[in-house]
Amino acid sequence: MKKYLILLIVTIVGTLSSSAQSQVSAKYQGEVELGYSFGVGTLATDRINLHSINGVKVGDYFSAGIGLGLDYYRELYDKGELLLPIYVNAKGYVPVNNKVAPFLSVNLGYGIGLTEGLKSCDGMLWAIALGVKIQKFKVQLGYTSQRISEHGIGIDMNAVQLGIGIVF
Numbered sequence: 001m002k003k004y005l006i007l008l009i010v011t012i013v014g015t016l017s018s019s020a021q022s023q024v025s026a027k028y029q030g031e032v033e034l035g036y037s038f039g040v041g042t043l044a045t046d047r048i049n050l051h052s053i054n055g056v057k058v059g060d061y062f063s064a065g066i067g068l069g070l071d072y073y074r075e076l077y078d079k080g081e082l083l084l085p086i087y088v089n090a091k092g093y094v095p096v097n098n099k100v101a102p103f104l105s106v107n108l109g110y111g112i113g114l115t116e117g118l119k120s121c122d123g124m125l126w127a128i129a130l131g132v133k134i135q136k137f138k139v140q141l142g143y144t145s146q147r148i149s150e151h152g153i154g155i156d157m158n159a160v161q162l163g164i165g166i167v168f
Contacts, residue, residue: 026056045157083118086111143160
């Protein structure tokens, strides 16, 4: 399942970047983001996020890329737990001027448990956020959900996320 999801993500981004280059100017866009997610819901677990997105910016209004990150669930078990999110990211921009552009960001992907407590707990993830890019910096506020499943039993860990980052 994981292999097929990763293959699907790579195919989608590759298709977007190749078709975008033939119609509209497209260029590489990278992002690095540091965030904190405040857990909400049944399993309200806070987490620290470090994510990187590599993709293409198509014109002034759209970007798409592949995201990879580390989420540290500091309240799970005694030492905390690490999860590796892999996802497709799409952003729609509304440029106000040359320096400021509000955006809507959507992530869809899969999280893989890295440490002992989450080693066999994988699951789908999604996130939606509103933010603003000011020159090379960005700030965003969003909602994220990570499903962890083991032996067919799963739970959603939801959170309100605040992130800051650099766009290059």
